[in-house]
Amino acid sequence: MRVTEPGIDNELAEKIALKIYQQTDKNTEQVSVEGIQDSIEKDLMMSSRKDVAKEFIKYRQKRTEERLKQSELFKIGEGIISGENEEVTKENANLNGESFSGKMNRFGSEYSKMYARNVILPKRLVKAIDEGYVYVHDLDHYAVGTHNCLFIPFEKLLANGFYVSDKGSVRTPNSIMTAMAQVAIIFQCQQNSQFGGCGAAKFDWDLAPYVTKSFRKHFRKGQMYFGETYADVKDSELYIDNNCLLQAFPKSYTYAREETEIETKQAAESMIHNLNTMASRAGGQVPFTSITFGLCTSTEGRMVSNAILEASMKGLGHSETAIFPQLIFQCKQGINQSEKEPNYDLFLKAIECSSKRLFPNFVNVDADFNLQYYDPADSDTAIATMGCRTRVISNRFGKAYQSGRGNISFNSINLTKLGIEYGIVNGRTEPDIDEFWDKLDEVLDITLDGLLHRYDIQGNQPAKASDFMMQNGSWIDGEKLKPNQKVKDLLKMGSISIGFVGLAECLKALFGKHHGEDEDVWDFGKGLIQYIRSYCDRKSDEYDMNITCFATPAESLAGNFAKVLQKQYGKIEGVTNRDYLTNSFHIPVYYDIAAYKKIDLEAPFHKLTNAGHISYVELDGNARNNQEAFKRIVQYALSKNMGYFSINHPVDKCMTCNFDGVINNDCPLCGEDNENNISRIRRVTGYLVGNLNRFNAAKRAEEQDRVRHT
Numbered sequence: 282m283r284v285t286e287p288g289i290d291n292e293l294a295e296k297i298a299l300k301i302y303q304q305t306d307k308n309t310e311q312v313s314v315e316g317i318q319d320s321i322e323k324d325l326m327m328s329s330r331k332d333v334a335k336e337f338i339k340y341r342q343k344r345t346e347e348r349l350k351q352s353e354l355f356k357i358g359e360g361i362i363s364g365e366n367e368e369v370t371k372e373n374a375n376l377n378g379e380s381f382s383g384k385m386n387r388f389g390s391e392y393s394k395m396y397a398r399n400v401i402l403p404k405r406l407v408k409a410i411d412e413g414y415v416y417v418h419d420l421d422h423y424a425v426g427t428h429n430c431l432f433i434p435f436e437k438l439l440a441n442g443f444y445v446s447d448k449g450s451v452r453t454p455n456s457i458m459t460a461m462a463q464v465a466i467i468f469q470c471q472q473n474s475q476f477g478g479c480g481a482a483k484f485d486w487d488l489a490p491y492v493t494k495s496f497r498k499h500f501r502k503g504q505m506y507f508g509e510t511y512a513d514v515k516d517s518e519l520y521i522d523n524n525c526l527l528q529a530f531p532k533s534y535t536y537a538r539e540e541t542e543i544e545t546k547q548a549a550e551s552m553i554h555n556l557n558t559m560a561s562r563a564g565g566q567v568p569f570t571s572i573t574f575g576l577c578t579s580t581e582g583r584m585v586s587n588a589i590l591e592a593s594m595k596g597l598g599h600s601e602t603a604i605f606p607q608l609i610f611q612c613k614q615g616i617n618q619s620e621k622e623p624n625y626d627l628f629l630k631a632i633e634c635s636s637k638r639l640f641p642n643f644v645n646v647d648a649d650f651n652l653q654y655y656d657p658a659d660s661d662t663a664i665a666t667m668g669c670r671t672r673v674i675s676n677r678f679g680k681a682y683q684s685g686r687g688n689i690s691f692n693s694i695n696l697t698k699l700g701i702e703y704g705i706v707n708g709r710t711e712p713d714i715d716e717f718w719d720k721l722d723e724v725l726d727i728t729l730d731g732l733l734h735r736y737d738i739q740g741n742q743p744a745k746a747s748d749f750m751m752q753n754g755s756w757i758d759g760e761k762l763k764p765n766q767k768v769k770d771l772l773k774m775g776s777i778s779i780g781f782v783g784l785a786e787c788l789k790a791l792f793g794k795h796h797g798e799d800e801d802v803w804d805f806g807k808g809l810i811q812y813i814r815s816y817c818d819r820k821s822d823e824y825d826m827n828i829t830c831f832a833t834p835a836e837s838l839a840g841n842f843a844k845v846l847q848k849q850y851g852k853i854e855g856v857t858n859r860d861y862l863t864n865s866f867h868i869p870v871y872y873d874i875a876a877y878k879k880i881d882l883e884a885p886f887h888k889l890t891n892a893g894h895i896s897y898v899e900l901d902g903n904a905r906n907n908q909e910a911f912k913r914i915v916q917y918a919l920s921k922n923m924g925y926f927s928i929n930h931p932v933d934k935c936m937t938c939n940f941d942g943v944i945n946n947d948c949p950l951c952g953e954d955n956e957n958n959i960s961r962i963r964r965v966t967g968y969l970v971g972n973l974n975r976f977n978a979a980k981r982a983e984e985q986d987r988v989r990h991t
């Protein structure tokens with residue numbers, strides 16, 4: 282104890298102590314340490330011993346600082362500032378956690394997570410999270426009630442114009458150039474109303490009318506310049522596929538068509554530049570955007586598709602591969618799958634683009650679980666997907682459609698944990714399958730309860746909280762709500778989903794083999810995912826909600842679960858010995874298997890995972906030189922009833938000499954060996970990531986283990 286110069290005054294000390302004792306004795310409520318210290322401080326200040334009061338205040342401050350330093354929040358803060366806590370700064374591969382705004386974002390996000398965990402989440406869910414059974418995605422948005430993702434109804438927003446909160450309104454565009462500029466703005470504004478990605482489900486159809494508008498504009502100009510004003514022609518007759526125009530006004534038509542094509546290409550290029558550079562999202566991120574296209578066969582629609590593909594192949598300013606928008610090409614027999622079909626040339630171009638730039642991915646309209654919704658008269662019923670693989674189409678509340686709907690939120694189950702608990706790795710001679718199913722039931726219930734609890738928070742938000750989205754009706758019927766009205770009834774049009782991670786390690790833990798190694802094990806694995814799907818279907822009826830089964834895109838999750846399991850069980854060969862768990866139902870990336878075989882084994886899981894799925898095969902750097910082989914693999918995947926497919930291959934670029942190809946340690950052209958001057962594009966969870974350096978440890982480990990499929 283420190284003593285001030287005038288010495289100890291026992292009498293005063295006892296007097297203050299007694300007073301506080303009497304106060305707290307009377308008070309039925311609990312008294313905090315801070316409350317007691319406030320009283321002591323006040324009494325000392327009132328006494329003759331101001332010297333002791335001053336010392337006491339100093340002492341208090343020091344203790345508070347000490348306590349704060351021990352707190353979780355303080356440690357996280359330190360990690361953010363120093364940039365030393367990799368798990369915090371690199372949690373999201375698309376965010377620069379070392380930038381100022383990235384750090385600000387991490388601060389908000391970490392506090393918000395802590396608040397949700399300690400104050401909001403059901404206790405049973407917190408326990409399941411801590412034990413490593415369940416993961417709640419985007420926990421930082423839980424307390425405020427943000428929803429996940431959305432297909433933006435561009436057709437509607439472009440036709441009606443839109444408001445940007447109270448700042449002003451935007452008119453419907455009169456050219457494809459302006460329309461694509463507005464697309465970028467809409468993406469940017471919409472992004473702030475949600476935490477996941479935003480997509481366009483039928484971009485070629487939505488933008489085609491503005492190509493027509495540009496054509497009209499150029500045609501009228503042509504008529505004047507070329508003196509072809511001898512006959513009247515109505516606006517409604519001015520579209521590219523109107524053959525009479527060419528005969529009656531040959532010069533104006535040819536001129537207008539050429540100008541329109543050039544304008545469309547420029548518009549697409551400028552849109553792609555915008556979408557990769559407007560770092561408007563919190564933390565200096567660009568919006569997570571995806572564009573699905575490929576089925577529109579009008580000349581205008583085809584011009585849109587063609588322009589996007591060409592602009593993507595061209596790349597950005599220094600021909601870098603564009604990370605956004607994620608492109609998704611819709612494959613449909615009769616439209617673009619064989620010679621003589623009207624959009625086959627676009628499919629070939631999509632193959633070429635994907636072999637150079639990793640995009641587009643390929644979504645299969647012909648897969649039976651997609652075809653059941655397809656109505657050729659309604660382009661919004663042809664399956665699309667979000668960049669991260671989310672799929673929202675079936676609808677309990679009416680016809681299936683996509684634009685204006687999205688996923689509300691999802692939680693994921695750690696299948697590997699269940700496998701370890703009841704499998705042979707735990708010293709058993711036989712796995713305890715009965716106990717396994719019982720525990721799975723329990724975990725499914727906790728997971729769904731969590732989603733319903735979150736939905737309640739999300740649904741109770743007023744429309745004004747997601748102002749752009751509701752005001753403009755980018756969420757279906759949002760414009761009909763008043764600012765203070767709750768969004769619950771509308772949000773119901775979206776889906777909530779139960780995802781899963783680590784099927785491969787689960788099976789390995791249960792039986793000693795994963796589903797790539799043994800047919801019976803594969804059967805069990807399929808049965809397991811079927812079980813989760815049936816649970817979702819059953820609960821959809823019970824709660825009258827769109828509840829779906831998700832092959833989770835596990836970005837930071839794969840590493841997070843692996844770490845928890847290593848802590849609990851140590852490193853178990855083939856189960857927890859890597860720094861990540863295998864994504865969803867995938868055959869492990871390190872397992873040597875032929876591309877066709879991998880497709881055969883993974884395809885049946887696509888049908889079960891109605892909230893979304895993707896399969897990849899890995900090719901080496903020669904993929905770009907063999908488009909025929911590339912196409913064969915894509916069409917093989919489509920023929921196997923896969924829903925969504927993509928081919929990974931290394932896309933490296935030397936920033937010193939612009940060499941574009943495979944760079945191992947040094948650039949084959951100029952010898953550059955400084956890793957900072959080499960850009961390596963890789964895919965994580967469906968999206969591309971511009972730089973391997975942004976990967977956290979788990980993602981780097983997973984990338985290094987990827988074996989090429991032959």
Ligand SMILES: [Zn+2]
Pocket residue numbers: 935936937938939940948949950951952953
């Ligand atoms: Zn070079």
